[in-house]
Amino acid sequence: MERETKMSGAVPGGFEWGATKAGIKASGNLDLAVVRAAGGAQAAAMFTTNQVVAAPVTVGRRHMALSGGRVGLVLVNAGNANCATGQAGIDACEKTCVAAAETFGCIFDEVFPSSTGIIGVPFPREKVIEALPRLKAGIGPTADDAESFARAIMTTDTRMKVARASIAVDGKEVRIFGAAKGAGMIHPRLGAPVAPHATMLVYLFTDLDATSAELRGLLPGAVEHSFNSISIDGDTSTNDTVLLLASGTSGVKLDASASPKLRESFAHALDLVCRKLAYAIVDDGEGVTHVVTLHITGARNEREAKQIAKSIAHSPLCKTAWSSADPNWGRLLAAAGYSGVEFDPARVTVRIGGEPVYESGMRSARFDEARAHEVMKHREYTITMDMGQGTAECLFVTCDMTEEYVRINADYST
Missing domain, CATH: 3.60.70.12 (L-amino peptidase D-ALA esterase/amidase)
Structure with missing residues (x-):
């Protein structure tokens, strides 16, 4: 067949x-x-x-x-x-x-x-x-x-x-x-x-x-x-x-x-x-200038992986940082930390594109802010966060939040 x-x-x-x-x-x-x-x-x-x-x-x-x-x-x-x-x-x-x-x-x-x-x-x-x-x-x-x-x-x-x-x-x-x-x-x-x-x-x-x-x-x-x-x-x-x-x-x-x-x-x-x-x-999101794929790996199960992804995707601090290609990885960790999913920060690794930014509980020794910034200037890129707890993963697609989004929605009904 x-x-x-x-x-x-x-x-x-x-x-x-x-x-x-x-x-x-x-x-x-x-x-x-x-x-x-x-x-x-x-x-x-x-x-x-x-x-x-x-x-x-x-x-x-x-x-x-x-x-x-x-x-x-x-x-x-x-x-x-x-x-x-x-x-x-x-x-x-x-x-x-x-x-x-x-x-x-x-x-x-x-x-x-x-x-x-x-x-x-x-x-x-x-x-x-x-x-x-x-x-x-x-x-x-x-x-x-x-x-x-x-x-x-x-x-x-x-x-x-x-x-x-x-x-x-x-x-x-x-x-x-x-x-x-x-x-x-x-x-x-x-x-x-x-x-x-x-x-x-x-x-x-x-x-x-x-x-x-x-x-x-x-x-x-x-x-x-x-x-x-x-x-x-x-x-x-x-x-x-x-x-x-x-x-x-x-x-x-x-x-x-x-x-x-x-x-x-x-x-x-x-x-x-x-x-x-x-x-x-x-x-095609309102005012979108960057499409960000969150790839959460190493989770205990897919539900927890998606819970972490949503917490990051809905963070105004993360979304505004993405709008200006600011590699402020601390916001990613903070959003994951209040997601409600338990994990050990020392076992987490984070990459922006292929650039290492966080590992072993601190900023990666290989972190290059300029290179990470260049990655984030692209319209599309992936942020990978490995939780170091299991084999489950998820892909979650989100975006930045810009002044244009505020303008569209501030005037939508008038």
């Missing part, structure tokens, strides 16, 4: 994408997007674990439960988060789903809604409903159509974020296409697919033939090492959503008869797409 993962290619079959201007964004840009799976799609979803959730998260979870994980239409608006809008927001979301179902000819509870934008502003359902016929008239199955969807869901993003992969299986091709948005309010903590609980939205499409249950078995692993392993500012959004849809049009089945190698190949391709999208989100 031949299998080769490719990070490019055509978009998966069974889907039609589209976008239009509904007048939600003050800029007048594309702000309403849709994906139709005319033959229906099996789905798995993961949502924010924030206690405050937007109306589309509430409605989307309800629809996934009612439909048994079947989705016929995805409807996304940008420019209004429909969060903290009370029962009126829930009602508005449901009414747009009903109107979308009537327009596109699908079942009401097979419409999956998403919103992104400012919190606490009444949701303009009339604008959405009025734009639906235009939206339907412009949908199509091509890569250009899929990219118009990706552009329409942007808010403070400066560029669209897409990724593709494919695997060959006995002469058949299984394709994956992913589209994401997010540039601020990014510290996703996505919960289990069936858990009752500016924004990251991620939509993953494949033509694999798989059930909702099978997709639910694949999605958490891909999310944990991608979207749950990034942070821009430490703020977990009220709207975070990752949705995986399978149309089945490839004819390749992921069922009990499928070989473990097929599952591994698809999981690997899905992981690659998710990681690429997650990195693109941080790389």
